[in-house]
Amino acid sequence: MRLELGYIQINDVKFGNKTEVVDHTLYVNKEELIAHLSDDDRLAKVEVELAKPGESIRIMPVKDVIEPRVKVEGPGGMFPGFVSNEEQVGSGRTHVLKGAAVVTAGEVVGFQEGIIDMTGPGADYTPFAHTNNVVILADPVEGLAKHQHEAALRIMGLKAATYLGEVGRNVEPDEVVDYEVAPLFENAAKYPDLPKVVYVYMLQSQGLLHDTYYYGIDVKEMVPTIMYPTEAMDGAIVSGNCVSACDKNTSFHHQNSPVIYDLLEKHGKEICFLGCIVTNENVTLADKNRSSNMVAKLVEFLGPDGAIISEEGFGNPDADLIMNCNKIESLGVKTVLLTDEYAGRDGASQSLADSSPKADAVVTAGNANEVIELPPMDRLIGNSAPADKIAGGFDGSLRADGSIEVEIQAITGATNELGFNKMTARGY
Amino acid sequence: MAAKSRIVWYLNQFFGQIGGEDKADIPPQKHEGGIGPAAGATRLLKDQADVVGTVICGDTYFGENVESAAKEVVELIASFNPDIVIAGPAFNAGRYGVACGAVAKAVSEELNIPVVSGMYPENPGVDMYKNYAYMVETVNSAAGMRQALPQMINLALKILSGAKLGLPQDEGYMPRGIRKNLFVEERGSKRAVDMLLKKLKGEEFETEFPMPDFDRVDPQPAIKDMSNAKIAIVTSGGIVPKGNPEKIEASSASKYGKYDISGFDKLSEADHETAHGGYDPTYADEQPDRVIPVDVLRDMEKEGVIGELHRYFYTTVGNGTAVASSKMFATEFAQELIADGVDAVILTST
Structure with a gap:
């Protein structure tokens, strides 16, 4: 399966009379975008704000971040199963508004939405301090159940990103990159001397506001399956969860899934990338056993030499991570794990809820419990009151002057376990 | 010129030159200036620090009264108003290592100043107290004194200088088990791919998170009634x-x-x-x-x-x-x- 990605560099975002890309600036017709999003009777009010890198702006509570993309050639459209039909995606050509992002925010859904600071010390921890953000603030109608509130915001974000992505359809990209992984036998025959690698892509599926979707299916309802790497680039995986902001994978992260891109970079040169095994992180032991057994079976079936396994979330899913590792290593397949840590504010506690001597190659995205002080910003998009109760906050997190003392757990994408960031942790 | 930093040294009865096992039950006592290895360290300190005092306690006394002995030792240490405490090196002497560790714990909790020590990695004092001291790895006998002392002094001087300490292997101390965040050159996914390539080729690689040994608790017997x-x-x-x-x-x-x-x-x-x-x-x-x-x-x-x-x-x-x-x-x-x-x-x- 082959996908061309045409990157249209976006350096600025402004409101305008017409939604369009002119000279690397994304113009947004605010009224049209609001009207496009307001036909959901679960939402009482939708507002749009802009936030650019370096501005003294705090956005919170942030639910999801999505990159505007548009399918230019080939079957299907963005986010199959949600805003496009269930066509098979991942081939043809897709245009990307690189440097732009949709950020969904507004009244808190669960406890676990995040903070994005566009400048200051917090900006070092989130990739979305460095994107030109179109922030959609939405309030639910009164009495809306939390899971419906989450669903409404999820769809709203996907619709907004699709609406904005559409204006890139006829723009000449600044760069076009080809990504291709051939069918299994053809792929293996092409690179007979290179070590074969698969990517085990674990998705949050603990339920109760901890869900992820694959082609519109709630992944806790599916058994592990095989995915071409390029499918993720077309939005096959969508975040629907309110897990701790630091290590939930936003939809943006899935579209830009870094292990996929970095394995493709080496594909045909140093490795033969066979594809991805998409799996879940359900809560019951039976589910964990079933899923990890099936992951191991699919690994055995594909016959790789090595596997990268990435986790989403922490605590309960640590068990899935270790089960996957143990079962894959037992097949003689070498693994590297991607995780983050909850080592306590002083860094002295045990970082993971499970461990194994087989997990001898681990990449960590850092200790989510480390505390940071976020100074006040000139402008607040959203509401800072939830600072005391979102995951990573504590009683007294929000101070009278508007500064916030929180664990970096509360910062969107801070310890992303797909390996999106340059932060890590070491034992001192 | 900035005032010289003040070091207080903790030793057991043997290295404190009081006596062997027959003197292991002596309670804590203090002396002005350095004794034994603490005296030997003076020439290594250049003009940057002085050993202002030595506190000595018998290993048996300490072992039999850990809490109260640590408290007494800390009081004596505090009387010298030090900037840093050096304990040992204890090599593979178990009771001495545990005493150095317990002193480190009490000093860091009560006085909130850093502690440098030195031990053989298998000394139980390492595992029990590594969180509380920067411990230099030594050989398993006092024959390693000549090597351990300059390492401990250099580490102490660096800490006193206020310079940011690097990774344990670069600074020459055993990891204390404190996880700290840092930013590196490559993003996590790239590091994972590179680590996998090394692992596949059979080359040496270094995990970023050594897996812990979990303490497992056995279930209690069932209640019959x-x-x-x-x-x-x-x-x-x-x-x-x-x-x-x-x-x-x-x-x-x-x-x-x-x-x-x-x-x-x-x-x-x-x-x-x-x-x-x-x-x-x-x-x-x-x-x-x-x-x-x-x-x-x-x-x-x-x-x-x-x-x-x-x-x-x-x-x-x-x-x-x-x-x-x-x-x-x-x-x-x-x-x-x-x-x-x-x-x-x-x-x-x-």
Whole structure:
């Protein structure tokens, strides 16, 4: 399966009379975008704000971040199963508004939405301090159940990103990159001397506001399956969860899934990338056993030499991570794990809820419990009151002057376990 | 010129030149200036620091009175008003290593100043107290003194200079088990791909997170007669009285609550709720018995299936809460449960 990605560099975002890309600036017709999003009777009010890198702006509570993309050639459209039909995606050509992002925010859904600071010390921890953000603030109608509130915001974000992505359809990209992984036998025959690698892509599926979707299916309802790497680039995986902001994978992260891109970079040169095994992180032991057994079976079936396994979330899913590792290593397949840590504010506690001597190659995205002080910003998009109760906050997190003392757990994408960031942790 | 830094050295009776095993029961004592290795260190300190005092305690005395001995030693150390404490090196002497570690713990907790020590990696003092001192790795006998001293001094001088310490292997101390964040050149996914390539080629690679050995707790023997057993509820599901009076955090809890349920046949949304930030609280708030089964246990109490439901339940939020915190909470309230005659605990999580 082959996908061309045409990157249209976006350096600025402004409101305008017409939604369009002119000279690397994304113009947004605010009224049209609001009207496009307001036909959901679960939402009482939708507002749009802009936030650019370096501005003294705090956005919170942030639910999801999505990159505007548009399918230019080939079957299907963005986010199959949600805003496009269930066509098979991942081939043809897709245009990307690189440097732009949709950020969904507004009244808190669960406890676990995040903070994005566009400048200051917090900006070092989130990739979305460095994107030109179109922030959609939405309030639910009164009495809306939390899971419906989450669903409404999820769809709203996907619709907004699709609406904005559409204006890139006829723009000449600044760069076009080809990504291709051939069918299994053809792929293996092409690179007979290179070590074969698969990517085990674990998705949050603990339920109760901890869900992820694959082609519109709630992944806790599916058994592990095989995915071409390029499918993720077309939005096959969508975040629907309110897990701790630091290590939930936003939809943006899935579209830009870094292990996929970095394995493709080496594909045909140093490795033969066979594809991805998409799996879940359900809560019951039976589910964990079933899923990890099936992951191991699919690994055995594909016959790789090595596997990268990435986790989403922490605590309960640590068990899935270790089960996957143990079962894959037992097949003689070498693994590297991607995780983050909850080592306590002083860094002295045990970082993971499970461990194994087989997990001898681990990449960590850092200790989510480390505390940071976020100074006040000139402008607040959203509401800072939830600072005391979102995951990573504590009683007294929000101070009278508007500064916030929180664990970096509360910062969107801070310890992303797909390996999106340059932060890590070491034992001192 | 800046004033010289002040070092106080901790030694046992042998290195403190008081005597061998026959003098191991001497209580803590202090001396002006350096003795033994502390005196030998003076030439290494150049003009940057002085050994202002030495505190000596017998290994047997310390081992038999760890808490009070550590307290006495810290008082003597504090009397010199030091900037840093150096303890040992203890090599593979177990009692001496544990004493150096316990002194390090007490010094860092009471005086809040750094401690440098030196030990053989298998000395039990390393595992027990590595969090509290920068420990230089030594060989297993005092023959390594010539090598260990300059390493310990250099490390102490660097710490005193206020310079940021690098990774343990670069600075020459054993990792203390403190996890700290840092930014590196490559993003995590690239590091993972590179690590896998090395692993596939059979080349050496270094994991970023060495997996811990978990402490496993064996289950207690089953209770034979439940009809006379006093049962308590302990939960990490975050159920608290309405309003969360102790303000237990939604994640990374720093405290637990102890609440009286003697007046309740069941819990309801009018009186209890969850503080937990790791799941959709709708169903727990609606009926808190779903997380701590007070209603069912009351029925069982009436039916005589269990003897009695303990009047207090203990609660915290398990979401992202450090294992060390959980351990600390349980160490405290387990004593209360025992004192209250509780026979068994139902632990509920979410």
